[in-house]
Amino acid sequence: MLANDSQLKRGIQAGLPIALGYFPIAIAFGALAGQAQLSWLEAVLMSCLVFAGASQFVGVSLLLAGTGYLQIIAATFFLNMRHLIMSLAVNDQMRGFPPAWKRGLSFFITDETFALLTLGEGENSPPRTAAFIAGLMITAYLGWVSGTLVGGLSAGFIPAQITTGMTVGLYGLFIGLLVPAAKKSRPFAVIAVLSMVINWGLGHWVESGWSVVLATVLAAGVGVLIIGGEE
């Protein structure tokens, strides 16, 4: 087992791609928040306390549309139900950590930190120590918060096309994590493709926040049927 210092360093390295992916999107968020009459300080505060990209974009967009606070909070809650499932998988890796650490680190669970912690390979999959996970999550967090600050202060100066083009970076992250992992196991590859199909199909009937949750739960359920309970 490596010393805590180097575990922390490896966590920071593993978190860097996420932070780089967050940065331009957070700039776009900071700029949008400005349009919704949030000061740069309020935008940064939201990024610090909420730390959930999709929720923040939806929240600020609804604010722009004149939606009431309670409705915005309710929409945020439902949009984040997928984090409940992701947190199950991440906390499965944190069994045995002190309870306070688990509760603290769980705050930083996002689609991206979850993806890296569960599917990361090679240098991204050392033994799961609190130092590694903390380094990864704090790095991602700083990328999001600092991007919001830049976007809030420079609202309007950065062409929107560049930041929208860069949103594909996080899809690159997801694909770059999923493909090498799925290549090694046919059942898991089948589950991933099945989940895409279910999500696409359900997307015609329910809101995208729910279709992601349902597709994940259902496709993973089919995984149990394919693989069985022994693994």
Added chain:
Amino acid sequence: MKILLLILGMALVTYLPRLLPAIFLDRFQFPAWFQTWLKSIPYAALGALIFPGVLLVDKEQPLIGLLGGAAALGLSLLNLHITLVMAGSICTVLLFQYFFV
């Protein structure tokens, strides 16, 4: 000032689903099928996060997102580092946006 209430409310309902498993997961002994289900979650979640969302990268032109995703797929099949996969998909999208929009 009122906006602080909204931020705090959003913070609360975002943290809650992240927190619950941290409190409850250790207290139960789960059957083997649940462990398999947990292990399948990352693959299922990533599949759903990628598609069809990637088509919405450029909301007017689904093809742009598709090309960015295809670039990422090609690069990740070569086992390149994740940062390069991300950079490749971003460059692809910026390039096509520059030429076609």
